[in-house]
Each structure stands twice: as C-alpha cells, then as structure tokens.
Amino acid sequence: MLQIDITLVAAASHGALRATATIGQGTALLTGPSGAGKSTLLALLAGAIPPQSGRLTWRDQHWSDGPSQLVPSHLRGIGWQPQALSLHPGWTVRDHLDATYRFRPQRPDLEARATECLQLGPLMARRAGQLSAGEAQRVALLRALTACHGLLLLDEPVTALPPDLARRAVELIASLTDEQGWTAIVVSHQPLEGLQPAIRLEMVEGLLRTA
Amino acid sequence: MTPLLLSLLFACAGTLLTAVAALPLAAWASGQPTGRRAAIESLLTLPLVVPPTAVGYLLLRLLGHDGPFGGLHLLFTPAAAVLAAALAGFPLLFRAALAAFEQTPPAVVSAAAAAGLPPSQVWLRVRLPLAASGLTAGAALALARGIGEFGITMMIAGAIPGRTETASVAIYAANAAGRTADADQLVSAVLLLSGLLLLTVSLLRRDR
Numbered sequence: 001m002l003q004i005d006i007t008l009v010a011a012a013s014h015g016a017l018r019a020t021a022t023i024g025q026g027t028a029l030l031t032g033p034s035g036a037g038k039s040t041l042l043a044l045l046a047g048a049i050p051p052q053s054g055r056l057t058w059r060d061q062h063w064s065d066g067p068s069q070l071v072p073s074h075l076r077g078i079g080w081q082p083q084a085l086s087l088h089p090g091w092t093v094r095d096h097l098d099a100t101y102r103f104r105p106q107r108p109d110l111e112a113r114a115t116e117c118l119q120l121g122p123l124m125a126r127r128a129g130q131l132s133a134g135e136a137q138r139v140a141l142l143r144a145l146t147a148c149h150g151l152l153l154l155d156e157p158v159t160a161l162p163p164d165l166a167r168r169a170v171e172l173i174a175s176l177t178d179e180q181g182w183t184a185i186v187v188s189h190q191p192l193e194g195l196q197p198a199i200r201l202e203m204v205e206g207l208l209r210t211a
Numbered sequence: 212m213t214p215l216l217l218s219l220l221f222a223c224a225g226t227l228l229t230a231v232a233a234l235p236l237a238a239w240a241s242g243q244p245t246g247r248r249a250a251i252e253s254l255l256t257l258p259l260v261v262p263p264t265a266v267g268y269l270l271l272r273l274l275g276h277d278g279p280f281g282g283l284h285l286l287f288t289p290a291a292a293v294l295a296a297a298l299a300g301f302p303l304l305f306r307a308a309l310a311a312f313e314q315t316p317p318a319v320v321s322a323a324a325a326a327g328l329p330p331s332q333v334w335l336r337v338r339l340p341l342a343a344s345g346l347t348a349g350a351a352l353a354l355a356r357g358i359g360e361f362g363i364t365m366m367i368a369g370a371i372p373g374r375t376e377t378a379s380v381a382i383y384a385a386n387a388a389g390r391t392a393d394a395d396q397l398v399s400a401v402l403l404l405s406g407l408l409l410l411t412v413s414l415l416r417r418d419r
Contacts (some may be wrong), residue, residue, distance in 0.1 A: 048321035073324040074333075086322035088337055096326075099336065103327035140322070147326040 001025075002151060002183050004208070005066070006044060009069045013136035014040045015050065019208035026198030027177050027184045029191075031211065036203040038187045039083050042153045046080040046187070047073030058151060077104065081140045081146025083155040083187075089129030093120060093139050096128070100147045105144070110176065117172045119165070134160040141169060145176060152177060152184040158192070170194040215374055215400050216380035221289065221377060222357030222363075225296025229304055231354055232297075234346070237308035238334070239259025252309060259302035266298060269364025274367065287369045292377060295363035300353025311342035348415045355408040358401070 001021045010016040017037045032038050043049050045056070047069055056063040063071045087096060097111065115121050118138040123131070131139060137160040144154060152174065158166035171194045177184040186192065202211040233236045240251045254264050258266055274280050315338055324330070361379040368375040370384055378401050385394040
C-alpha cells in the first residue's frame with residue numbers, strides 16, 4: 001500500500017505538483033497530457049527529487065516527511081524505469097543487473113523469464129552505449145523488473161518497441177506484478193494493450209486525481 | 212636540467228594535492244542550488260584571476276613567522292613550491308571537474324541509486340567514470356599551469372638553485388644574468404613539455 005500526500009513547488013527542472021492518493025497492490029495506470037508532471041511524480045516516488053512538503057508512506061514505513069528523505073532512494077527496494085536515457089553507457093547489460101545484485105537479492109527465475117520475454121539474452125555482453133533506442137528501453141525495463149522488491153515505477157515503458165513485443169512486455173509487467181504482489185505505477189499517454197489496471201490515475205496540470 | 216625536473220616534480224605533486232581538494236569540492240558544489248553554486252564557483256576560481264603575486268603575498272602573510280600557519284615553517288621550502296603549483300592549478304581542475312559532474316545525465320545517476328547503489332557506489336562506479344575524460348583534461352591543464360607557475364613560487368618558495376628554483380624562475384634568472392644559452396635551452400624544453408600536455412588535453416576532449 002502506497003500512500004501519497006505530497007507537494008512539490010515548481011523549480012527549474014520541474015513544474016509544481018500536488019498529489020494525494022492511496023494505491024494498493026496491482027497495476028495503476030497513470031495518464032495525462034505531456035508536461036503535466038507524470039514523470040516528476042515517479043521521480044518523487046523514486047527519491048530522485050525530494051518533495052517540499054507532505055508525506056510519502058510505503059507499507060507503514062515513512063519514506064519522506066516534508067523535505068527530508070527518511071528512506072533514501074537506494075533503500076526503497078524500487079524498480080524504476082525513467083523515461084530519459086538512464087543506462088550507464090560504459091556498462092554492459094549484465095553489469096546493470098549485477099550492480100543491483102550486490103545490494104538486493106537475485107531472483108534467477110524472474111530474471112530468466114524477463115530476459116527471455118524481452119529478448120535480451122543475446123545482448124547481455126553488449127555495452128549500453130551501443131544499444132539502439134528500443135534495446136535500451138528493454139534493458140531499462142529489465143533492470144527495473146529485476147531490481148523491484150515492492151514498488152515498480154515505469155515511465156512509458158514500451159513506446160520504442162514494436163507492437164507485438166510491446167504487448168508481451170506489458171503482459172510480463174502485469175503478471176510479475178500479480179505474482180510478486182507488487183504495486184506498479186505505469187505511466188502511458190495511451191491505453192496499453194494487455195493491461196487491465198486495478199486503478200486509473202490521471203495527472204492534469206500538476207494535480208493527481210483518480211480517472 | 213635540474214630546474215625543469217623540479218618544475219615537473221612540483222607540478223605533479225601540486226596537481227595530486229589539488230585533486231584531493233578540488234574533486235570533493237566540485238562534487239559537493241555540483242549538488243548545490245544554482246545561486247549558491249555560482250558563489251562557490253566564483254570564490255574558488257579567484258586564484259585564476261587574482262594576480263599570482265597577490266596570491267603569493269597572502270600566502271606569505273599566512274605562512275610567515277607572524278602568520279597563523281607560521282609554525283609549519285613552509286616558506287622557501289620545496290613544499291611551498293608544491294603549494295604554489297597546487298593553488299595555481301586548483302581553479303582549472305575545479306572548474307573542469309564541476310563541468311564534468313554537471314554534464315552527467317541526471318537520470319543515469321538517479322536510476323543507479325534507485326536500483327540499489329548506495330551514494331558511495333554511485334560516485335565510484337557511475338559519476339567518476341562518466342566524468343573521467345573531463346577530470347583528466349582538467350588535471351592536465353592544472354599540471355601545465357603548475358609547470359608554468361612563476362608568481363606565487365617566487366613569492367613563497369624563492370629561487371634556491373637545486374631546491375626551489377623551477378624552470379620558469381630559472382629562465383628569469385638566466386635572462387637577468389645574461390646566460391642566454393641556458394635560457395634558450397630551458398625555454399625550448401618548457402615549450403615542448405607544455406605543447407605535449409596541451410595536445411593530451413585536446414585529444415582527451417575529442418575523445419569525449
């Protein structure tokens with residue numbers, strides 16, 4: 001259970017934002033026009049930027065209270081796929097997964113299944129700097145899935161993928177979320193084929209509401 | 212060729228010393244809000260624009276007998292020459308490091324943290340490697356500036372032959388004494404060395 005009650009004042013890098021919501025287990029689909037603050041909300045939940053005020057609570061644990069981060073990003077056990085380029089160009093695909101396994105338990109079955117579904121097996125030794133946009137998006141998604149231990153934050157996860165692969169990726173996200181008991185927030189500007197969200201959220205001009 | 216060796220030695224030691232201070236400071240400054248960062252950057256760039264003799268004079272006051280650091284007995288020792296090279300190179304390395312850290316895509320850094328890497332690991336494995344070419348270029352510039360250092364060195368290290376007399380100081384002395392052949396030799400060596408360093412910097416920049 002994720003309880004959001006946060007306010008962010010506008011700054012150079014982002015606009016103002018006001019979000020109040022309680023999101024349970026399952027998949028939440030977050031839609032809204034571009035520039036409304038969807039990515040900023042995910043960055044707030046990921047701990048990449050601190051809110052100005054309010055409180056963020058995950059499973060009875062306060063992650064942030066006012067501007068202070070009580071649980072820093074690396075200890076939140078989240079899987080986050082930002083929309084911007086987020087891979088380390090010098091690391092191989094394998095390096096991205098292994099970096100996480102030094103700090104979070106590895107789940108070989110989950111990794112194998114996700115790797116297979118996203119067709120990343122042959123790319124494991126490839127450096128991220130040499131990946132195409134679609135490949136990089138799949139790797140960022142794979143890292144988010146293998147890193148996730150509770151809250152999954154996906155920002156336009158499949159926009160660069162061909163339709164059939166996108167559909168399979170969305171089904172993978174949905175089934176892993178169900179099986180692992182995750183809470184997933186998926187940002188998308190369009191309905192995602194293969195996803196029946198438990199809750200629909202909408203972000204309009206920095207204000208979060210249930211659609 | 213002793214002055215040239217001393218120049219190289221002092222500049223290398225000075226660059227290492229300045230790296231120890233400049234990298235953490237640049238790392239810290241890169242995380243500050245814009246206004247504060249500009250103030251820090253201006254303050255720490257001062258040695259680049261203040262006349263070296265003025266910097267040397269301030270150091271003389273600080274390190275002299277009556278100064279707060281007089282007890283260290285650093286004046287007119289090789290350590291003072293290292294300090295001069297370090298101070299002269301500091302703004303160059305600091306600015307290069309700050310720029311390199313700021314150019315790192317924020318999403319790469321925050322995604323690594325979200326994936327479980329603690330701050331120390333994010334620095335060691337993500338931020339420093341991604342800034343490496345900028346840092347190396349900055350260090351090479353600081354080294355070149357250290358080799359060419361004259362004003363601060365003259366003020367606080369003097370020109371003791373074989374001990375604190377660097378190439379730039381020795382050129383001045385050789386010319387003043389009419390030893391043209393010595394000056395010619397030193398100037399050619401310094402030209403070659405500085406040219407090689409600058410070439411390294413441009414090659415590293417192109418690499419980026």
